[in-house]
Amino acid sequence: MRLTCPLCGSRDRREFHYYGAADYLHRPAAEDAPDAWDIYLHLRDNPAGVVRDLWYHELGCAQWLIVTRNTVTHEISGVALVAESAK
Amino acid sequence: MSDPVSALGGASYAGFATIREIGPLGMITLRAKGVKSLDKAIKAAVGTKVPAVRRIEIAGDKACGWMSPDEYLLILPYGGVADALAAIAAALKAEHHLAVDVSDARAVFRVEGAKASDVLRKLMPVDFDRLEPGELRRTRAAQVPAAFWQADGGFTLVSFRSVAGYVMGLLQHSAQPGSEL
Numbered sequence: 572m573r574l575t576c577p578l579c580g581s582r583d584r585r586e587f588h589y590y591g592a593a594d595y596l597h598r599p600a601a602e603d604a605p606d607a608w609d610i611y612l613h614l615r616d617n618p619a620g621v622v623r624d625l626w627y628h629e630l631g632c633a634q635w636l637i638v639t640r641n642t643v644t645h646e647i648s649g650v651a652l653v654a655e656s657a658k
Numbered sequence: 659m660s661d662p663v664s665a666l667g668g669a670s671y672a673g674f675a676t677i678r679e680i681g682p683l684g685m686i687t688l689r690a691k692g693v694k695s696l697d698k699a700i701k702a703a704v705g706t707k708v709p710a711v712r713r714i715e716i717a718g719d720k721a722c723g724w725m726s727p728d729e730y731l732l733i734l735p736y737g738g739v740a741d742a743l744a745a746i747a748a749a750l751k752a753e754h755h756l757a758v759d760v761s762d763a764r765a766v767f768r769v770e771g772a773k774a775s776d777v778l779r780k781l782m783p784v785d786f787d788r789l790e791p792g793e794l795r796r797t798r799a800a801q802v803p804a805a806f807w808q809a810d811g812g813f814t815l816v817s818f819r820s821v822a823g824y825v826m827g828l829l830q831h832s833a834q835p836g837s838e839l
């Protein structure tokens with residue numbers, strides 16, 4: 572498996588560290604209801620299909636990436652910088 | 659003015675590939691993002707266009723490499739750095755940027771010969787078969803940061819000057835006759 576980092580180009584999977592669903596980008600505010608925190612921490616979809624995950628390019632540019640991947644076909648349809656997507 | 663001296667005084671080694679410490683070489687780190695006159699500044703300093711992502715543009719003894727989304731490495735003869743800095747300052751007068759002479763912070767090596775890539779393959783986590791023409795690769799050589807690109811039938815490798823001896827040792831060891839891949 573290879574990921575095409577927007578900054579570093581096509582690199583082997585072993586250069587990256589997997590973190591989890593891209594939902595982690597949407598952290599509730601400290602004063603938000605426990606429900607919001609429960610959803611943020613624990614409630615995940617588990618689709619057979621397209622997922623968006625966070626990966627860290629540990630042995631490359633040290634950027635966080637959003638990788639869009641299909642869990643059925645293993646096709647990777649997108650790799651984007653978290654830093655750019657937040658704008 | 660004192661004479662500029664390279665880190666290892668031009669040390670060289672002839673193994674299955676040739677290793678040469680070259681320099682001193684003029685180097686300027688230019689940091690700027692989203693500035694309008696970036697192309698003018700780079701043109702004025704080293705005569706190249708703005709390099710694309712992961713690329714180095716070479717024009718004779720000058721070059722400009724892409725280092726990150728807001729960083730460029732300008733390479734030129736050692737004696738031309740002051741003029742190049744002045745040209746950058748003039749071109750980017752009204753825009754936010756940083757340009758610093760880092761010539762004396764670096765050591766530069768050439769690795770040449772038909773099997774030059776074998777020397778580097780042993781030291782760097784880089785898939786050399788996927789290197790693209792004109793690619794500048796930031797990586798590491800064993801335990802220290804390094805960057806390199808391919809030009810004129812060999813590789814030019816840049817490291818920090820403080821580890822020049824370590825890098826020369828690595829390259830020599832890796833280029834020992836009989837240790838080709």
Ligand SMILES: [Zn+2]
Pocket residue numbers: 576577578579580628631632633634
């Ligand atoms: Zn990267």
